[in-house]
Amino acid sequence: MDLIKKWSENYIEAGCDEVGRGCLSGPVVAAAVILDEEFEQNLVNDSKKLSFKTRMDLDHYIRDNVKCFAIAELPPAFIDEHNILNATIHAMHNALDKLTVRPELILVDGNKFHPYNFIPHQCIIKGDSKVLSIAAASILAKNYRDKLMIKLHEEHPEYGWNTNFGYATKKHQEALIKHGITKYHRHSFRLKYD
Secondary structure, rough: OOOOOOOOOOOOOEEEEEEEOOEEEEEEEEEEEEEOOOOOOOOOHHHOOOOOOHHHEEEEEHHHHEEEEEEEEHHHHHHHHHOOOHHHHHHHHHHHHOOHHHHOOOEEEOOOOOOOOOOOOOEEOOHHOEEEHHHHHHHHHHHHHHHHHHHHHHHHHOOOHHHOOOOOOOOOHHHHHHHHOOOOOOOOOOOOOO
């Protein structure tokens, strides 16, 4: 099924998505994408449905062929202070702040968003598998975060972040029991490891 390229008839649309919401470690990352009218790529889909290699291949195409895009991250300390929902929405706002073109309509994956700069928004459940700009944002955000977690893995290889990317896998949880938490862990996301 082809993803919807335009949600509205006449507005400049920015698709927004985030990644890392359910992780035990690492930042939450959000991306915002405004498509070019000529953007054509039928492989773009919800990042969770694509292989690592396909996502990485699409990353360059998206960056080179959209009108503009931006990526923003917020660290575990911000998540702990403001909670993951507020951190997620704030990261999306930060990504929107960085766009070089002002959108006239914001399309958000999910069902929660806070108003942004008097620009109307539309929350779309499973938007990353329905709307092309949101799917493109999901790919950029996931690739950015995966690369970051692979880099952090070099500093703390015991947690397996190069394969679990901070999610609560068995290996990650066992490493938390054995080694405790790092500065990259979210203190508010507690398991029975202390």
